[in-house]
Amino acid sequence: MQTGLHRNTISKVYRQLETDGVVEAMAGSGIYVRDQQKPREVRTPTHMRNRGVTDLDREVRKCVDGLLNAGCTLQQTRDLLTREIDWRLRCGARVLVSTPREDIGASMLIAEELEPSLDVPVEVVPMEELESVLESGSNGTVVTSRYFLQPMEKLAKQHGVRAVAVDLNDFREELAMLKELRQGSCVGLVSISPGILRAAEVILHSMRGNELLLMTATPDIGSRLLALLRASSHVLCDRPSLPLVEQSLRQNRSQLMRMPQVHCAESYLSGDTIELLRKEIGLQSS
Numbered sequence: 001m002q003t004g005l006h007r008n009t010i011s012k013v014y015r016q017l018e019t020d021g022v023v024e025a026m027a028g029s030g031i032y033v034r035d036q037q038k039p040r041e042v043r044t045p046t047h048m049r050n051r052g053v054t055d056l057d058r059e060v061r062k063c064v065d066g067l068l069n070a071g072c073t074l075q076q077t078r079d080l081l082t083r084e085i086d087w088r089l090r091c092g093a094r095v096l097v098s099t100p101r102e103d104i105g106a107s108m109l110i111a112e113e114l115e116p117s118l119d120v121p122v123e124v125v126p127m128e129e130l131e132s133v134l135e136s137g138s139n140g141t142v143v144t145s146r147y148f149l150q151p152m153e154k155l156a157k158q159h160g161v162r163a164v165a166v167d168l169n170d171f172r173e174e175l176a177m178l179k180e181l182r183q184g185s186c187v188g189l190v191s192i193s194p195g196i197l198r199a200a201e202v203i204l205h206s207m208r209g210n211e212l213l214l215m216t217a218t219p220d221i222g223s224r225l226l227a228l229l230r231a232s233s234h235v236l237c238d239r240p241s242l243p244l245v246e247q248s249l250r251q252n253r254s255q256l257m258r259m260p261q262v263h264c265a266e267s268y269l270s271g272d273t274i275e276l277l278r279k280e281i282g283l284q285s286s
Helices: 007-019 056-069 074-091 101-117 126-134 144-158 174-181 192-210 222-231 241-252 273-278
Strands: 024-027 031-035 095-097 122-123 141-145 162-166 186-190 213-217 234-238 261-265
Touching: 007 024, 007 101, 024 162, 095 126, 101 122, 101 141, 101 192, 122 192, 126 141, 141 144, 144 213, 144 241, 162 261, 162 273, 174 192, 174 234, 174 261, 186 192, 186 222, 186 261, 213 234, 222 241, 234 241, 241 261
Parallel strands: 095 122, 095 141, 141 162, 186 213, 186 234, 234 261
Antiparallel strands: 024 031
């Protein structure tokens, strides 16, 4: 409160000081400056136990040996590793989620799921505006889907920041449900991401051919959404679209011959991609 800094910033500094061996945390007691004369005990983090990582020391030695074999001295090796780690920590100060403006809905879906899980600011930026945003502040990690990673990496490199891709959900439950629908069923897909709708059309056509009638809509176009709800027996949507789908169903109930079955996809990102991103930007596992 005295410094005006956010508590997450303070916590991050303490974590970095502990990583560098400057301080040590004692459970139930507090954080203390380390006795620099005492040898530092390196322990495997609790969250990494029993995950098949049996020898972290060996992995460290392999990394150091690789740099030495490449011609680096020990001091150069230390400087290179420290510089890389420090850069990654600086980039973890904020997250910029970016996709092309025509599919900014994909960025909104990613940001919605990342924000509750990250202790850093998350901002949605159209790819067309990303360069100007990076020019105004050089620290950050650009997050996107793998479809747009290549142009993002090029732009990020020019501004000394990182570009990281997140993996999307495989939507196994939704695909299994679509496989079971009887021939001639009308399926409505609603998403704030036009890119998802285009991909879903291709996937569904490859699965069922012309056996199903498919309609798509973004929730901001009311007339198209209502036409979809009138015709569909099953409606699949993402979480941001669900309130608008339900509202439209309530408001137009008298115009519907039957109420469609609505299924909301719970997540847009795969189960472990958020945890991997936390590690990428230097956060502890949740």
